[in-house]
Amino acid sequence: MSGPKSSRRGRGAAGRPDVMISRRLVVGSALALGAGLAFGIGGLSGDARAAAGKIRVASVKFGSLAWLLETIRAEGLDQKHGITIEVVETATNQSSPIALYGGTADVVVTDWPWGLRQRAMGEPVRFAPFSASLGSVMVPDASPVKSLKDLEGKRLGVAGSSSDKSWLILRAYTRQKLGFDVGTIATPQFGAAPLLNEQLRDGQLDAILNFWTFAARLEAQGFRRVISMADVLTDLGITPQPALVGFTWKASDEANLKPQLDGILAAAADANKILVESDQPWDRLKGLMKANDPKEFELLKAGYRSGVRGAWSSADMASAEKIMTILLESGDTDLAKNGTRFDPDLFYTAGA
Numbered sequence: 600m601s602g603p604k605s606s607r608r609g610r611g612a613a614g615r616p617d618v619m620i621s622r623r624l625v626v627g628s629a630l631a632l633g634a635g636l637a638f639g640i641g642g643l644s645g646d647a648r649a650a651a652g653k654i655r656v657a658s659v660k661f662g663s664l665a666w667l668l669e670t671i672r673a674e675g676l677d678q679k680h681g682i683t684i685e686v687v688e689t690a691t692n693q694s695s696p697i698a699l700y701g702g703t704a705d706v707v708v709t710d711w712p713w714g715l716r717q718r719a720m721g722e723p724v725r726f727a728p729f730s731a732s733l734g735s736v737m738v739p740d741a742s743p744v745k746s747l748k749d750l751e752g753k754r755l756g757v758a759g760s761s762s763d764k765s766w767l768i769l770r771a772y773t774r775q776k777l778g779f780d781v782g783t784i785a786t787p788q789f790g791a792a793p794l795l796n797e798q799l800r801d802g803q804l805d806a807i808l809n810f811w812t813f814a815a816r817l818e819a820q821g822f823r824r825v826i827s828m829a830d831v832l833t834d835l836g837i838t839p840q841p842a843l844v845g846f847t848w849k850a851s852d853e854a855n856l857k858p859q860l861d862g863i864l865a866a867a868a869d870a871n872k873i874l875v876e877s878d879q880p881w882d883r884l885k886g887l888m889k890a891n892d893p894k895e896f897e898l899l900k901a902g903y904r905s906g907v908r909g910a911w912s913s914a915d916m917a918s919a920e921k922i923m924t925i926l927l928e929s930g931d932t933d934l935a936k937n938g939t940r941f942d943p944d945l946f947y948t949a950g951a
């Protein structure tokens with residue numbers, strides 16, 4: 600169901616009234632989105648929102664983007680940069696593109712290989728970095744699996760779909776560096792990240808490749824990392840490792856929303872600086888992080904910090920092109936269809 604979910608006001612730093620961050624639930628159905636559009640989700644036309652300095656950002660309620668947005672709110676960084684953020688809550692990360700193209704959000708967070716595919720399909724988007732944190736292959740501590748080769752004949756859960764960027768990179772890595780394809784020696788089972796964690800705990804899976812937050816939670820509970828995707832990229836010669844996920848918006852909206860886009864990117868950079876340099880702001884994020892114990896909290900905090908990157912650079916561009924070459928050579932037909940190629944025009948630098 601689309602429509603207002605809740606809103607809140609409070610007191611931020613220096614006792615100022617907080618800018619209201621509205622929260623709306625977007626579900627992954629065309630019917631719900633159609634109903635939302637009919638009732639004018641966001642309350643204002645695109646021109647009116649632009650004039651008012653408003654920008655709608657899709658976010659999973661307890662995801663790492665929510666931690667960043669809460670820091671922006673609490674530190675008054677929205678006001679500092681002259682924007683009002685409307686948070687559009689989505690049920691999953693996979694709902695974000697629906698929110699973007701359905702007109703309920705101006706900005707979503709997704710990966711740039713998806714953005715390159717959209718550009719190839721004639722639906723150009725733009726991308727600015729959010730996080731370089733990546734997941735890991737995880738197993739129970741007592742598992743006999745010590746290396747990727749040991750996954751032969753095992754049930755391997757994979758977060759997302761067969762076109763997930765980490766899965767494609769892992770398969771390419773095993774073919775190029777280890778002489779086998781993990782996608783054929785193991786039995787992959789694709790699913791939602793929370794479900795995979797539960798299935799691993801219950802013994803329904805032997806190993807999983809999951810997103811970094813879910814891998815961190817497992818590690819805190821005593822599960823063991825076989826290999827991280829950061830190590831995979833290092834072994835593939837990807838240095839520096841660029842953000843693979845980032846803020847994404849329709850190129851057609853850029854002229855109208857440029858001040859807000861630059862504003863939210865500047866606010867995000869300021870918030871990340873605070874989150875990297877200070878422990879105190881993390882205390883107010885504990886509720887959003889849903890950490891079960893101090894160890895899990897510290898691992899989530901460290902994982903977030905490790906993914907923080909600055910503005911997109913020429914070195915990032917070169918690394919991203921190498922990664923895209925690996926992905927296209929992986930033979931995934933869904934990614935490569937419509938002539939997907941590396942396109943530097945996807946990547947945005949604030950103020951440019």
